[in-house]
Amino acid sequence: MIKEACVESLTEARLAQENGADRIELCADLANDGLTPTFGLMKKACKELSIPVMVMARPRAGNFVYNDLELVQMKIAINLAKEAGAAGIVLGLLTEDNKIDEEHTRFLAEYAQPLEVTFHKAIDEMENPVEGVKVLKTIPGITRILTSGGKATAAEGQEIIRQMINEAEDKITILVAGKVLDTNVDEIQQLTGAKELHGRRIVGILSAK
Incomplete structure (x- = not known):
């Protein structure tokens, strides 16, 4: 099981690694x-951690429909992540009718190479995430x-x-999120069959001890 911890500071990143996160x-x-x-x-983060760092590329809050400037x-953000030594980038783009923005996702995924690319929970805005x-x-x-399967929680x-x-299939990894905690990660893994799980508290509360 791969545990990816979601962090927003260097302190949290360090603690996530110390607590057993496999990736942030x-x-x-x-x-x-x-x-x-x-x-x-x-x-x-990339310099200090020995585990992979995935960098969020999201220019603003709100929906996932982006204009040319935001693209x-x-x-x-991808250029900076590469320069910093990140393992990958996290992004998500939708059309106005909440379908995958295939054109721009394809462009950015190619642009990000050789970094790994995670398509984030924008997919949960779709009527049918399986599509x-x-x-x-x-x-x-x-x-x-x-x-999180289009729901508030993975459960x-x-x-x-x-x-x-x-x-x-084996073409892409489903990374499960949605209130995945250190106390329920094993249960969520069993419920979903996922090999990779993600959460803000997946390896515990990341505050200074």
Whole structure:
């Protein structure tokens, strides 16, 4: 089981690694579900940690429909993540009718190479996230999909998550999120069959001891 901890500071990143996280997702402003972190934080985290760092590329809070300027900002975030030494990038783009924005996702996934690319929980805005998996697994460079199965929690979304895993086959990894805690991660893993799980408290509360 791979445990990815979601963090927004260097202190949290260090504690996540100490507590047994296998990978981190580095963000700013988790109160708004995560935005692009500063270049300084990217550099420090990538330098200090021995586990992979996935950098959020999200230019603003709100929906996942982006204009040309915001797409440029996402390209800049990818450039900075590469320069910082990140293992990958986390992004998610939808059309106005809540379908995968295939054109721009394809472009950014190619632009991000050779970094890993996670398509984040924007997929949960879709009426049927399984349809999103069908599209994303055809896009070269998409490594994994972060999802709670379209529900508030992984436990509630377990049936859809299992369908997403089946649809993904071995072409793409389904990374399960949605109130995944250190106290329930084993249960969520068993409910969903996921090999990778993600959470703010997946390895415990990340505050200074």
